[in-house]
Amino acid sequence: MEEIEEEPGWRRYLSYSLDHKVIGVQYGVLSLLLLALGGSFALIFRVELARSGMQFLSLNFFNTLIGMHGMVLIISILLGFAAMANFLVPLLIGARDMAFPRLNAFSFWIAVPASITLLSALFVGGFDTGWTAYPPLSIRAPLGMQMFFVGVFFNGWSSILGALNLITTIIRLRAPGMSLFRMPIFAWATLATSIIALTATQLIGLSFQMVMFERLFGMGFFDPAKGGNPILFQHLFWFYSHPAVYIFVLPGLGVISELLPVFVRKPLFGYRWVAMSSLGIALVGFLVWGHHMFTSGMEEYLRVPFMYSTLLVAVPTGIKFFSWVATLWQGRIRTPVPMLFVLGAIVVFLMGGLSGPPNGVVATDLHLHDTYFVVGHFHDTMFGGYIFPLFAAIYYWFPKVSGRRLNETLGRLHFWLMTPSFLVMTFGQMWVGMMGMRRRIADYDPAQGFDTAHLIITIAGFLIGLSVLIFFINLIMSLRRGEVAVGNIWQSRSPEWQLLPSPAPMHNYPQPFRVVGEPYDYGLKGSRYVEPLTQPAGDD
Known part of the structure; x- marks a missing residue:
């Protein structure tokens, strides 16, 4: 791999x-900006929904905000995964950089105009389809629909190229002695996430x-009048979009497993099973897309196999x-801020897991489909599987970016304000959903008692x-005036904390190292994970 020198x-x-x-870091900043924008869209239409009756939004703009909230946050999560994986994987496995540095930069710079294109849909008529863009409605939607499609298409291209790079890096550039089963769980x-992104996007x-093409050239892929089938779109869309859920949550679950032993001071229980369960989730995730279509009119004999495959995901999870x-x-x-977010992630993701089977079982899904119960379940899954672990990762690895620690007091305020508020929000969503509240609607009957x-x-x-x-205030303040991080502040066994200063230098490790033990043997006397390559290898 070529040596690249850059000005600091x-x-x-x-x-x-x-x-x-x-x-x-570039991926991370773009991801956080989109996270803030997507969340702001939700707050706008939540004000509209705070009471019955139309308050200040038009129906088209409400629908556009719903769709943009969903897709902008999905793109934010994809970019957030790319941020964590790009920054951490070479550090965790002892590589000097990614396998293809130029392709890595190209992948990011595709995402920038793609994200701008997606956001431009707001200003060219919007769209009224929600983030799923089902035809035939999406065929008749305004120009904003076209910008939506183009933005998502090129972000997907970025995701595919990034996944190819990550797979090659993990397979080819691990440090000496780092067999697959001595590799950090986040890797x-x-x-597993990259395999899904490479094959399903x-x-x-x-x-x-x-x-x-149907909009521009009049082709009839999904138009029954031209011999097309709108159900075909749903099969193609959900064959990616349900495995995409695991693109969102698998990195977060990896962060939980990575940080938990550090703050519990015990080995990670069942390391090999946890490692293989990520691949198991990725594999089974390709077999469950039909549970999104129980009410779509697809063949009824497909319902039961998809129901059982959906429930099977619970095993590796x-x-x-x-x-x-x-x-x-x-x-x-110990409960510093990263550990608080790890514990919060476990609790919230458990709520997402427990609320999932009613959506995967045919009998209950026929009643709950497209209600706010699904909204509550999905937010539990995304926050527990991605948002909470993302914040845990930022609080934990921020010194490797900046050389400074995030403020602990502001971090605790962030956690204790967000966690109970989030649980109230999602339990409320699931309750109104069970009472019959439909999702993606701008108004509701006051007689229903949902106000x-x-x-x-x-x-x-x-x-x-x-x-x-x-959190953003903490981030900005700590970049300039945060406490300087010196040494291995978390007493971690991971090489980036054992062998590197904060912030991490260019080309990472000035001296190669070898892996001589297990990654999570915390609390075991005399155990080592890494040592400089120039020293004699320790006992395996």
């Missing part, structure tokens, strides 16, 4: 760089491209939960927004 300083974060750490999670790109609980059992638990519940959900949403604002 903040300007390199605003320009073309081949350093994986710079690219990781396993990244590998083409399907959403294809489905959106076919709708674009349950392995992770049992590992976390067993790791916590009788551990010497109070929607007001509470809206207030909770604004408190979540306030907590994230506190």
Whole structure:
């Protein structure tokens, strides 16, 4: 791999760089900006829903905000995964950079205009389809629909190229002695996630491209009058979009498994099972897309196989939960801010897991489909599987970016404001859903008695927004005046904390190292994970 020298300083974060750490930060900043925008869209339409009757939004703009909230946050999560994986994977496996640095930079700089194109849909008529863009409605939608398709298409291209790079890096550039089963769990999670992104993203790109061709050239892929089938779009769309859920949550579950032993001071229970469960989730995730279509009119004989495959996902996911609980059992638990977000992630993701089977079982899904119950379940899954672990990762690895620690007091305020507010919001969403509240509608009958519940959900949403604002204030303040991070501040066994200063230097490790032990043998006397390559290898 070629050696790349770059000028140090903040300007390199605003320009073309081949350093994986710079690219990781660039992905992260773009992801957080989109996170803030997507969350702001939700707060706007939540004000509209806080009471019955149309308040200040038109129906078209409400529908556009609903769709933009969903897709902008999905793109934010994809970019957030790229940020964590780009920054951390080479550090965790002992590589000097990614396998293809130029392709890595290209992948990021595709995402920038793609994201701008997606956001431009707001200004060219919007769209009224929601984030799923089902035809025939998406064929008749305004020009904003076209910008939506193009933006998502090119973000998907970025995701595919990034996944190819990550898989090659993990397979080819591990440090000496780092066999697959001595590899950090986050690297396993990244590998499984990248396999999904590499093999499934083409399907959403294809489905959106076919709708674009139908809009532009009058082709009839999904128009029954021209011999097309609108159900075909749903099969293509959900074949990617359900595995995409695991693109969102697998990295977060990897962060949980990575950080938990550090703050419990115990080995990760069932390391090999946890590692293989990521691949198991990725594999089974390709077999469950039909549970989104129980009410769509697809062939009825497909319902039962998809129901059982959906429930089967609980097996590899349950392995992770049992590992976390067993790791916590009788551990010497410390609760700095990263650990608080890890514990919050476990609780919230459990709520998402427990609310999932009613959506996967045919009998209950026929009643709950397209209600706010699904909205509550999905937010539990995304926050527990991605948002909470993302914040844990930022609080934990921020010194490797900046050389400074985030403020602990503001971090705790962020956590304790966001967590109960989020639980109130999602339980409220699931309750109104079970009472019959449909999703993606701008108004509801006051006789249904949902006004109070929607007001509470809206207030909770604004408190979540306030907590994230506190996080951004913490981030900006700590970049300039945060406590200087010296040494291995978390007493981690991981090589980036054992062998590197904060912030991490260009080309990472000035001296190669070898892996001589297990990654999570915390609390075991005399155990080592890494040592400089020039020294004699320790006992395996």
